[in-house]
Structure formats: C-alpha cells, structure tokens
Amino acid sequence: METSSSQLSDSLVPFERVAKFIRQLTHDVRNGLSAIDLEAAFIAELVEDPETADEVKKLRSMVSNTAKMLKEVSQFFQPVTVHLMPWQAGTFFEELQARIRKAFPEEAGSIQMTSALGDESVNIDLDQIITAAIQVVRNAVQFRKDFLQLTILARSDGTNVVIEFTEVKSPSFKTHIPPEEWGCDPLVTTRPGGYGLGLFRVRQILEAHGAVLESHFHDDTLVTRMLLPVCAA
Secondary structure, eight states, X not given: OOOOHHHHHHOXXXXXXXXXXHHHHHHHHHHHHHHHHHHHHHHHHXXXXXXXXXXHHHHHHHHHHHHHHHHHHHHHTSOOOOOOEEEEHHHHHHHHHHHHHHHOGGGGGGEEEEEOOOSOEEEEOHHHHHHHHHHHHHHHHHSGGGOOXXXXXXXXXXXXXXXXXXXXXXXXXXXXXXXXXXXXXXXXXXXXXXXXXXXXXXXXXXXXXXXXXEEEEETTEEEEEEEEEEEOO
C-alpha cells in the first residue's frame, strides 16, 4: 500500500516516539564526532608546523562545541524524573541566586533578585527546579537586543511559593504567540536558531512537581511566575 506525501504531512507522531528518535540520533552523531576528534588528536601529534597545529586545535574545538550542543538538545527530550525532598523556601532561593549568578556572570548587573519569603517549605527536586528557573532566565537573555532588566522576586501567596520573573522589554519587542502559550507545544519558536524546547521543558519539570508556569504581558513588561505548592514544614 502506497502512502501519499499529503498523508505523511498530516500524520501525528507521538512525542515519545520523536523523543526516542532524537535521543538515538544525537547519540549516533556524537559517536561520529568523537571518532573525528580522536583522528584530529592523532593528526595533532604528527604535525610539526605550528600553523597547521593551530588549525587542528580549532577543528577539535568546533567538534567539541557541536557535540556539546547536541547533548544539550538531547537532554530536552529526556523523560523528567524527580526526587522530591522538603526544602525551606528561603534556603532554596539562596541556592537559586548563587546558580543564576554563576550561569550568567555577564548579566549580573541587569538581574536583581530579592526575597519576601517567610518560613515556608516546598517539596521539590532542587536541581530540576533550578534548571527550570535558569531556563526562564536564559530565555530572556537569548532575546538580548530586547533585554533591559530582569527582576526575580520570591514570595508566598499562602498556597504557593511564587518565583516571579519581571522582565522589562523594549517598546520594539513583538511576538506573534501570546506569552500564555509559550512552551505549551514543543518545537514552536520565534527566535532564529532556536528549537522551541526551553519553556516546554520548564513546563514539563513543573508539571512533574504539581507546579504551574504562568506568563503574561503588562504594557512593556513580561511577567513569568513559577508557582510551587507549599508543603508542611
């Protein structure tokens, strides 16, 4: 039985099957890149000309960066597994601040972080939630030409510990996709060179915690909130 191109274009492939394919593909390509790197290392030992040796060094750096990029993309397709532990919310936020400063040293002057937390506790996988928060910050930084200032406030509304990201955009910033829909579907992006996976992964991580991601515009300000349910101390 023949299948027409229109039937193929209209077929829906389960995300789990796509994720498995991407993981296998990146694994195979990274193996190929590792083989290229080994050959380049062997060549580097043979050449004596400094200029040629420098070009080989550049080649190995390019291979390494490509392999790193593939690994990062593959991680977006890994199943989300969480190991929950109770954390005092203030302690969690202190760790989050430290990791954000480490991840974005050049943007330190444009990111302000404050806390209005009390003695609330949250039941979280610390590394996963911090990964999600850093991805929200990275999403802002990647739109660098519109990145003016980002304020991160940790507070409680009684039911949730709220991590609120308030991002001032330039008047020229425009989006054809409402912020409320960002990350709802994978592979949807407005950024050249983007993959539309960052906020989708954030939503997956939060969903695994019974938490919620909210985003909306108010004038020229984008507000994104991570709502983490408060647990018993």
